[in-house]
Amino acid sequence: MLVKTYGSAVYGVDAATITVEVSVLEGNKYFMVGLPDNAVKEAWSRIESALKHNEFRMPRIKIIINLAPADVRKEGSSYDLPMAVGIIAASEQMPDEKLSQYIIMGELSLDGSILPIRGALPIAIQARKEGFKGLIVPKQNAREAAIVNNLEVYGVDNLKEVVDFLSDKGTLERTIVDTRAEFSDNVIQSQYDFSDVKGQENIKRAMEIAAAGGHNVILIGPPGAGKTMLAKRLPTILPPLTLAEALETTKIHSVAGKLSKNSSLIYQRPFRSPHHTVSDVALVGGGSNPQPGEISLSHNGVLFLDELPEFKRTVLEVMRQPMEERSVTISRARMAVTYPASFMLVASMNPCPCGYYNHPEKECVCAPGVVQKYLNKISGPLLDRIDLHVEVTPIAFNELSGEKRTENSAAIRDRVILAREIQEKRFNDKGIYANAQMESKMVQDICIISDAGRTLLSKAMQRLQLSARAYDRILKVSRTIADLAGSEEIKIEHLAEAIQFRSLDRENWAG
Numbered sequence: 001m002l003v004k005t006y007g008s009a010v011y012g013v014d015a016a017t018i019t020v021e022v023s024v025l026e027g028n029k030y031f032m033v034g035l036p037d038n039a040v041k042e043a044w045s046r047i048e049s050a051l052k053h054n055e056f057r058m059p060r061i062k063i064i065i066n067l068a069p070a071d072v073r074k075e076g077s078s079y080d081l082p083m084a085v086g087i088i089a090a091s092e093q094m095p096d097e098k099l100s101q102y103i104i105m106g107e108l109s110l111d112g113s114i115l116p117i118r119g120a121l122p123i124a125i126q127a128r129k130e131g132f133k134g135l136i137v138p139k140q141n142a143r144e145a146a147i148v149n150n151l152e153v154y155g156v157d158n159l160k161e162v163v164d165f166l167s168d169k170g171t172l173e174r175t176i177v178d179t180r181a182e183f184s185d186n187v188i189q190s191q192y193d194f195s196d197v198k199g200q201e202n203i204k205r206a207m208e209i210a211a212a213g214g215h216n217v218i219l220i221g222p223p224g225a226g227k228t229m230l231a232k233r234l235p236t237i238l239p240p241l242t243l244a245e246a247l248e249t250t251k252i253h254s255v256a257g258k259l260s261k262n263s264s265l266i267y268q269r270p271f272r273s274p275h276h277t278v279s280d281v282a283l284v285g286g287g288s289n290p291q292p293g294e295i296s297l298s299h300n301g302v303l304f305l306d307e308l309p310e311f312k313r314t315v316l317e318v319m320r321q322p323m324e325e326r327s328v329t330i331s332r333a334r335m336a337v338t339y340p341a342s343f344m345l346v347a348s349m350n351p352c353p354c355g356y357y358n359h360p361e362k363e364c365v366c367a368p369g370v371v372q373k374y375l376n377k378i379s380g381p382l383l384d385r386i387d388l389h390v391e392v393t394p395i396a397f398n399e400l401s402g403e404k405r406t407e408n409s410a411a412i413r414d415r416v417i418l419a420r421e422i423q424e425k426r427f428n429d430k431g432i433y434a435n436a437q438m439e440s441k442m443v444q445d446i447c448i449i450s451d452a453g454r455t456l457l458s459k460a461m462q463r464l465q466l467s468a469r470a471y472d473r474i475l476k477v478s479r480t481i482a483d484l485a486g487s488e489e490i491k492i493e494h495l496a497e498a499i500q501f502r503s504l505d506r507e508n509w510a511g
Contacts, residue, residue: 214434221392
């Protein structure tokens with residue numbers, strides 16, 4: 001007898017339906033075709049044990065399983081469940097009438113219990129797109145898949161539950177998630193707040209500008225000045241995720257297996273902080289079975305690289321193209337997958353190996369030329385993609401010990417949202433959402449400055465010996481500062497504030 005069940009394969013952040021054809025014939029031995037990898041081939045042992053422990057019979061005759069389309073490689077253990085159900089139906093131990101209505105996915109343990117899978121959300125989206133009635137997944141993945149409306153999602157614990165449900169001998173409780181209500185209830189929650197930071201008002205201002213314009217930022221200062229503390233609070237002043245952004249972000253984390261058990265949507269903007277020993281594959285994604293890296297996991301959020309010069313130069317260089325294109329394509333012999341990677345880069349670094357160059361109180365003990373050598377670990381093209389260079393200085397004791405409460409994240413976020421709304425109207429239908437994404441021609445058309453402003457910028461570039469790459473960056477940042485002020489024009493004070501955020505472009509900065 002021949003039956004068909006349906007599973008799904010995840011490629012990048014999208015899914016494709018896989019037809020699991022099971023044929024039980026006269027003869028002996030088991031055959032599995034359709035480019036299965038080792039994890040799929042090992043399913044025989046798991047299926048045989050699961051069937052026995054759940055009082056089903058493993059046919060001792062010839063079984064052929066074809067995973068169609070047969071020219072696409074199948075990877076992972078999530079095909080265990082559809083194959084097991086197919087064998088039970090093909091050996092006439094259950095009816096097969098309802099099998100065509102459902103996508104079935106799950107990994108079997110030896111006792112028949114069902115273990116969680118990766119990519120439940122893109123699988124659910126594809127199932128709805130192709131008109132399936134429902135989706136049967138492990139219970140831990142049910143809430144994640146139930147985000148998709150107009151699709152019946154059932155979470156199951158073991159093989160017998162699935163067979164009884166498809167045989168009309170038992171019922172399953174449908175998992176229902178009110179996506180919009182749950183999203184609106186949880187969208188703004190964080191354990192961090194800018195009111196926790198004492199002093200550093202000029203640095204908070206820089207972070208507000210970065211958030212308003214989507215600018216990348218690097219914080220330079222001695223140990224203990226508050227660089228990491230400030231960076232962790234940046235997501236709290238970014239505009240809340242829209243529902244579309246939340247779904248896109250959740251898909252990436254689902255594919256990577258980073259969602260917690262029984263979770264549904266990601267409500268807050270991601271904040272990823274990889275260690276400086278991270279490899280280039282871990283950062284941008286890859287592997288024999290391509291998986292998203294840190295830059296994709298921080299999509300729609302913040303990627304924080306602490307102690308930037310300590311990262312391997314090759315690791316930093318692979319970020320250059322994704323930062324420009326806001327996506328990363330991983331090519332292999334059989335496939336190429338593209339992951340989104342639209343993130344804000346926040347980096348921090350000590351000004352020198354000892355950490356005390358330009359410190360107001362402690363003396364730098366680094367040898368001559370060491371400071372410049374330390375800075376040269378970061379390439380010019382990478383610095384070219386960072387708009388704001390902010391010097392962080394230690395705060396005085398009276399500020400640190402004071403009781404004065406500073407402005408909280410909610411107040412700053414309100415100003416950021418207003419600035420983003422201005423940019424949204426400005427870039428309507430242009431495919432970008434923030435000033436930081438403007439190309440050179442757009443900068444010329446949008447960032448128009450007066451003759452007095454041009455004179456100021458010219459003098460600043462000469463006196464501070466700013467490099468040529470600083471020109472466009474200063475104009476973009478000044479446009480954001482003007483948006484925060486609600487000004488249609490870029491005024492001299494906006495330019496002056498933007499100029500001070502180009503520390504590393506000063507040729508004499510490192511001596």
